[in-house]
Amino acid sequence: MSMSDREPSMWASGWAMFAGLMMxxxxxxxxxxxxxxxxxxxxxxxxxxxxxxxDTSTWGWIHLIVGIVVFFAGFGVFRGAxxxxxxxxxxxxxxAAAAFAWLPYVPFWSLLLIFVAxxxxxxxxxxxxxxxx
Amino acid sequence: xxxxxxxxxxxxxGWAAGWIAFAGIAMxxxxxxxxxxxxxxxxxSDSFVLTQxxxxxxNASTWGWIHLIAGVVLIxxxVGVFGGATWARMVGILVAMLSAIANFAWLLYxxxxxxxxxxxxxxxxxxxxxxxxxxxRMSET
Numbered sequence: 668m669s670m671s672d673r674e675p676s677m678w679a680s681g682w683a684m685f686a687g688l689m690m691x692x693x694x695x696x697x698x699x700x701x702x703x704x705x706x707x708x709x710x711x712x713x714x715x716x717x718x719x720x721x722d723t724s725t726w727g728w729i730h731l732i733v734g735i736v737v738f739f740a741g742f743g744v745f746r747g748a749x750x751x752x753x754x755x756x757x758x759x760x761x762x763a764a765a766a767f768a769w770l771p772y773v774p775f776w777s778l779l780l781i782f783v784a785x786x787x788x789x790x791x792x793x794x795x796x797x798x799x800x
Numbered sequence: 801x802x803x804x805x806x807x808x809x810x811x812x813x814g815w816a817a818g819w820i821a822f823a824g825i826a827m828x829x830x831x832x833x834x835x836x837x838x839x840x841x842x843x844x845s846d847s848f849v850l851t852q853x854x855x856x857x858x859n860a861s862t863w864g865w866i867h868l869i870a871g872v873v874l875i876x877x878x879v880g881v882f883g884g885a886t887w888a889r890m891v892g893i894l895v896a897m898l899s900a901i902a903n904f905a906w907l908l909y910x911x912x913x914x915x916x917x918x919x920x921x922x923x924x925x926x927x928x929x930x931x932x933x934x935x936x937r938m939s940e941t
Contacts, residue, residue, distance in 0.1 A: 685929040689922070692897055696904050703855050710852035775911035779904060779918055786922060 680747075686790035687745040690755060693762060693783045694738025700776050701730030711772050719768045726769055733762055744791070752791050759787040819931035820884055826924045827878030827892060830899065831871045833917050837910070838867030848909050856905045863906055870899055881928070889932045896924040 704711050704727030711723045721729075737758050743751035766780035841848045841864030848860040877895045880888035900921040907914040 681930040681932065685926055688893065688897065688925055688929065692900055695901050699856070699901070699905050706855045707853035710854060773908070775907055775915060776904070779907070779915060782919075783922070786926075 682790055682794040683745055683747040686752075686755060686787055686794075687741045689783055689787045689790065690737050690741030690744055690759070693759070693780065693787060694734045694736075694741060696776075696780055696783065697730045697734025697737060697762065700773070700780070701727045701732075701734055703727070704730065704772075713771045715771070717771055723772070726772065729765060730769075733758075733765055737762055752795050756788055756791050759784040759791070763788075817934075819927045819934055820881060823889075823892060823924050823927040823932075824878045824881040826920055826927070827874050827881060827896070830896075830917055830920050830924070831873075831875030831878060833913070833920070834867045834871030834874060834899065837913055837917075838864045838869075838871055840864070841867065850908055852908070854908055860909070863909065866902060866906075870895075870902060874899060889928050893925055893928050896921040896928070900925075 704723045706727075708723035708727065711726075713720055740751065740754055740758050744755045763781045763784035766777045766784070770777035841860045843864075845860040845864060848863070850857050874895055877888065877891050881892045900918045903914040903917045903921070
């Protein structure tokens with residue numbers, strides 16, 4: 668725990684809380700998009716040819732699963748454990764990549780997912796030490 | 801020097817009040833955004849319709865009322881945040897999260913409105929979590 672003497676616990680818990688909350692929110696966002704697609708797959712279709720054009724309900728399940736994992740990992744990040752931070756960053760990258768590949772379906776949803784995922788990565792990398800303090 | 805959890809000298813002074821003010825003002829602004837979106841849907845519910853099937857496709861006027869209520873709550877909570885109380889910050893974070901989630905669910909109706917509100921919600925959460933305690937620390941010294 669030798670954290671040098673810069674910016675201690677107050678900030679630490681603030682960043683951990685921000686990152687955790689963003690992950691919980693990101694998880695819920697994924698879940699909303701996932702449920703929408705699973706329940707009404709015909710409403711979310713891409714007409715053009717596209718390599719990553721799976722069944723919409725397949726995409727729905729991808730969103731739902733990613734969402735659940737990110738949601739629960741968010742609670743781990745609150746505690747600021749190193750493994751949780753690492754997992755958080757990896758999951759956020761997976762989330763952003765999935766959202767990017769899925770963008771032709773609902774561009775604005777995808778943009779938001781990516782934006783929130785980046786905010787998670789930013790909090791956990793640029794301020795990761797603060798998180799764990 | 802007793803090094804409890806809060807044992808460090810805060811480096812902030814004017815900044816502290818600044819971030820709280822930012823969060824409070826942003827919440828009031830977002831409350832107004834919600835109210836504008838809500839009122840426009842309540843009054844002209846036929847103008848905000850979704851053609852596709854969607855699980856969360858309520859009447860546009862139902863969404864309008866959700867927005868209106870969220871707007872009022874945000875404005876009140878925003879005023880509370882200025883006081884710097886811990887409970888007000890917790891409420892603020894919670895309300896901003898709910899606002900963001902509701903807007904994500906509502907995005908298919910008016911995407912750009914929704915995106916704007918969510919961006920500001922995130923900035924509120926950031927200010928309240930990362931800089932929320934600045935004001936307390938300032939007053940402790």
